[in-house]
Every structure is written in C-alpha cells, then in structure tokens.
Amino acid sequence: MIEFKSVSKLYPDGTRAVDDFSVVIPSRKTTVFVGSSGCGKTTLLRMINRMVDPTDGVIEIDGDDIAKTEPVHLRRGIGYVMQNSGLLPHRRVIDNVATVLFLNKVPKPQAYARANELLDTVGLDRSLAKRYPGELSGGQQQRVGVARGLAANPNILLMDEPFGAVDPIVRVDLQAETMRLQRELDKTIVFVTHDIDEAFLLGDQVLILEKGAKIAQQGTPEEILANPASDFVANFIGADRGKRRLTVDSKVKPRGDDLVLIDAGGYAAGVISAPDGKLATGTASPKSRSISNKTSQAGDA
C-alpha cells in the first residue's frame, strides 16, 4: 500500500505543482492518475520513487516513510516505465533489461537468464536480445522498458504515460499486455495517462486530477461513469459530449435479438442484445485479481 499524506510540491519559481494531496493506493491493484498535461500527475508518480521530493507531507510505502529510505536504494526496488522507454542507447536490449540486476550485484549468468525470461514475459522474441534499442520499433522498445521495470521483481511498478508515443494499434496491444501482466504478476501498478479511455480500461481505481493535482474525482471507472462528480469530470470523461451516453435507436429495426445503440450525436455506437425485449445484463469484471484470498506479506506494497 502506498499512501500520500497531505503532500505538496512547491517549485523554487513559485509553481505549486501539487497542493495538499492525500490518497491511498491499494496493493496489487492498478491505480491510474489521469488529467491533462501540467496537472501534476507525473510529479505525483515521481514522488513515489523519490525522483521528486515533496516540499511538504509524507509518502509511506507499507507504513514506512520513504523520505527515510535512501533514494537510490528505493529506486532499485521499484519498477519504472517511461514514455520514450528511456532505454540506454549504447547497451543491448538484454543489458538494458538486466541493468537493475547488475546494479543489485546479481551475478551475470543469473541476470541474463532472468532477463531472457522477462523478454518472454513481455512477449518479445529472445532473438531481439542482442539488438540495440535503436534497432527496435517503438512498441518493442516500450516492451523492453516494461521488462526492465519488472527486472528486480518489484512489488510496485510505476508507469508514466508508457504508451503515449506509440501508434494506436500498438497501444491497444500494449494495454492488453499490461492487463495480462497485472493478472499474472499481481503488482501494485501506478499508471499515469492523459487518455481517459486508457484510464478506464486499465484502472481498478481512477483518479481524475485537475491543475495542482487536485482530485476532481476518485473511484472505479463504473462509479465515475455513473456519477460524474462535477462538470469538469463530466466534460473530461466525455459524458456531456454524449460519447458515453447511449440510447436505443428507435428508427432502425432490431436485427434478430440485437438493438442498435446510438450516442447523443446520433451516430451508431454499438449493439446490445435484447432477447424478448429484455436488455442483456452483466457485471463489470475486476481488472486485477482480488487480494482478499492472499495473506499479506512483509514488503507487500
């Protein structure tokens, strides 16, 4: 569990990037910070591994104040994935993945073995191991970035707009990968994005942030969609533009059991099955595995 307690960040030039921010980030779930650029979401993320130190307030991981942990030591235990992968261009893929292991003094053979496994984990062919980052596509670089983030088997994985720079098709792929990884590896993921669709897709918990990292709304995607807390939120999630408010098209005849849904703009948006005139129902599925059946362990973030 990661907890922000009244955290503020004031830059020397007077900008208040974060103002009295408090939140609890549960373990083994995906929490998404979403907001427009400059809202302070990246600053919040970078506070967790002390790339940025708050001017006020406390951040705790499993109840321990991280300000008391040496930053370099802290970072080696937290995975970090950034927008342009941030790979070291002068090292081969395999060495990039193994960077943290080398820093942690893992012997070479073990480090390489583990790095190779990680390539499998993120769905990269091992034949790419000997390539340089510059020889990979954007999507592949991003996967290497994720593999590096996972190398030290951290409990926490920080992801800073990791898919912002790849094309939409690859992005969908990587998003699916992230969800699969989360199900398999059970990490605490903190994810930053400006894309609300991505936030709703990946997040167990979503925080919509306004300028100064003010929380506009916090909750599951379902809660937020069903009940936007303010005009800002409604606007941000697109509810007011009607993208998400769907109605049954009255003009089009049902095809079999399916009814056509249209959005507020009047454009076809999808279908819903309605056998015998009753709309089909279902339950929103949790994105991460529940932790209720797990015993918490030391260092379990």
Add this chain to the structure above:
Amino acid sequence: MNLIIEGFAWIFDPAHWTTSSTSQGISEAFVQHIILTGISLLLTVLIAVPLGFYIGHSGRGRQVAIISSNVARAVPSLGLLTVLILAIPIIPGIPNNYLAYIIVFVLLGIPPMLAGAYAGLESVDRETTDAARAVGMTEWQVLTKVEIPLGASLIVGGLRSTTLQIVATVTIGSFLGQVSLGTFIVDGLEQGDFVKMIGGAILVAALALVLDGILALVQRFVVPRRVSRGSIDTGNTAHGMRLRASTPGTPITEGN
C-alpha cells in the same frame, strides 16, 4: 609550388636535423614541441575534464563555461602569450622559461576542453539520464555508465580542439624565443630563407595532422556502436546529421 618541394628536401636533409652553433636542428625542436604540447595537454585535461564533467552533470556554472569559452575565442592568443611570458618570472632550475609557456598553453587549452567535456554530457538525452536514475543508478554511475559513454564523441572532440590549439600556440611561441617547430618558420621569415620557412610549416602541419588523425580514430572508436545511427534519438534530424557528418573527423579549434 617549387618551394614546397624544396621544403620537403630541406626536411629530408640530415644536416638540418642536428643543432649546430649557427642553426637549430629539427630533432631538438621536434622534441621540444612534443614535450611542451604533452605536458600542457596533460595539465589541461587534468584541470578541464573534471570541471567540465561537474558542470555538465550538475548543470551548475554553465554560464561561466560559456562565457569563458567565448572570451577565450576573442582574446588573441598571441597577446596573452606576450603579456604572460613577460609577467611570469623565470624560475631557476626550470629550463627555458618553461613554466611561463606551459601556464599560457594550459590557459589557452582549457576552454575548448572544458566546453567539450560539458557539452558532451549535456548532449545526452535528458530522458536517458532520467531513466538511469529511475532504475536506481547513483549519480556516479549515471556519470560513468551513461553520460560519459554517450557524450564520448564530443568529449574527445574537445580534446582534439585543445590539442590543435596547443600545437598552434606552441608554434606561435617561437616568435617569443621558445624553441619548437615554429622556430624554423620564424627564423626562415627573418633570414629570408623561405625554403626553411616552408620546411618548418610542413613539419608543423604534419604534426597537427598526425595528432588530429590519431584522436579522430580514438573519437570514432569511443562512440558506442549504433548510437551514432541516431534512430533512438527521437530528436531533430540536424543532430543525427551532425553525428554522421562529424564521424570522419572534423574538429574546429579556436583562435589558432
């Protein structure tokens, strides 16, 4: 053009290699030139490289570095040379007023080396150093494992500029009496012996080209493989182009 051939002939005449009572020999002048250049270069590197790394890594004092290299370009090296040679007293035990000359050569050599060292580090993509920190590298590791290897080309570029600067200034130092390969140019001019003058010019040119060629090879060697291809650098094309263009080895010195 004939003079150039005669200049070569002058160089290859063994009689010109040994110092006699009436004329300076090439061997001694060559050794002097190398010694002065070597000592000055060593001291310059010892002073400027750590300082440049500090500035490039921390970003502190950048203004100082920029201003010092601009001023250094504007100050005529010959002027500085004359003033300091006269101002620094001859110290007994050190031959030929060496100390004064070396101080001047080092002073003039520092700015390009400093600029190369700090610009080398500064050229490294901020995102890359940021990522290195995020995975838990210490500042020292960021410097030695990321910034220096990635900035190596510019750092060695600075070394090339500095080397040429010092070789050139040592040559000019002959106007003030210090024996070096420049002595033949100066003597030749004074005596109206243009063959000797051209011979000296060829020797100095050869020394500069050889030293620069060696460092150009070093520069090519230190660039990490693939990096110069620049495809990971999402930045501008000019940057990639510059790297490609400069690989054949093209330094530019300041105020020789």
Add this chain to the structure above:
Amino acid sequence: MQWVWENFPQIWALTLDHIGLSAPPIVIGFVLSIPLGYWASRSRVARSILLSVFSILYTLPALVLFVTVPVALGLAILDPNNVIVALTIYAMAIMIRSANDAFGSVSADVRESARAVGYSPVQRFFRVELPLAGPVLLAGIRVVSVSTVSLATVGGFIGIPSLGNLFQTGFQIHFFPELWAGIVAVLIVAAVFDLILSGLGRLLIPWNRRRTRRRATRMVAKEVIA
C-alpha cells in the same frame, strides 16, 4: 593610459589595418559558405567532401597557412592578401558547417509544404529556407567574426600591419601598456563587429526570439567543439 593617448594615431592606424585585414574574410567567407553549405545540406557526397577538406585546412595552425598561402598563390610574402585568403579559409571552415546545419535544421515538412503551396525552387530558397536558417547562420557568423579578428593579430608578427604589431614591439621592449592596449583594441574591434552582426540579425531576422537564438548558439557551439 598616457601611452595610449600619446600613440593614439598609430593605434588607430593599426586598428584600421586590422579591420581591413579581418572584415573581408568574414564577408567573403560568409558569402561563399552559403551556397556551399546549402549544397552540403542537400548532398551527402558534397557534405563529406566539403567538411573533410575544410576541416583538414582548419587543422593547420594559422602561422602555417599564413606562410604557405603566398607560396601556393605565388604572392609576395608580405602581401596582406595572404592573410585575407588564409583567414577566409578558416572562416569558411566554420561557416560551411554552420550553414550545413542551418539548412539541415529546416524541417522537411516545411520544405514540402512550401513546395505544395507552389513556391519555385528559387523562391523556396530565398523566402523559406534562407530565412528559417537565419538564426543558425547568424550564430555561425558571429563565431567566425570573433575568431577572425583574434587570428588576424598573427599577421603582425609576419610583417603585415595589424594590431598584432603592438604585441611584437611591446614584447621586444618589455612594455606592458602597449601589450594591454593591443589586447583591448582587439577585443573592442571584436565587440564592435559582434554588435554590427547582431544588429543586422535583429533587423533581418526580427522573429529570432530568445529561445531559437539560444538553441542556434548551442548548435554552433557544439559544432565548434567537434
């Protein structure tokens, strides 16, 4: 200071000589480098040839070039044109690189859109590429100007009148005021040239705001190192 006043006519005459020696290389070097630099930015072969040749020439210490040029061109050794030619070569070594960078930094998108809008190649060069290359060209010519003014002093020692004469005579008679006067005069000439160039820049490239200017300076600074 008193020495300066007493010898002001002589210093002034040498200053004029110095300007006569250093201004032509700056102007000629700039004018010649624009087409060559443009060519280099367009053709990989031209780039590698031009940059290599001029970098080798630039490797030669000034003194070497000053005494070799007359031999190569068949001029008298004391002809000021020697120094002008040699300094022009140095100026071009810096300026061609700058121009290559300057034109290379004009994005392909901009060039494409200029073509799409219907500019002819000549119009495109004068109305789009040259203006956009302006900031980097300006930064380059300013470096050229400062180093040319400084290098011209070496001419004084080989007998071609310039402010370098003050260093020579001052050194011979161990007279510091004359040496300092020489250094200060060189710095003043360099500063005046720089003011003129940056003034021209402001006039011709009014959109050159602080940020692009700084980027251009940095680009050239890197060039000068490597």
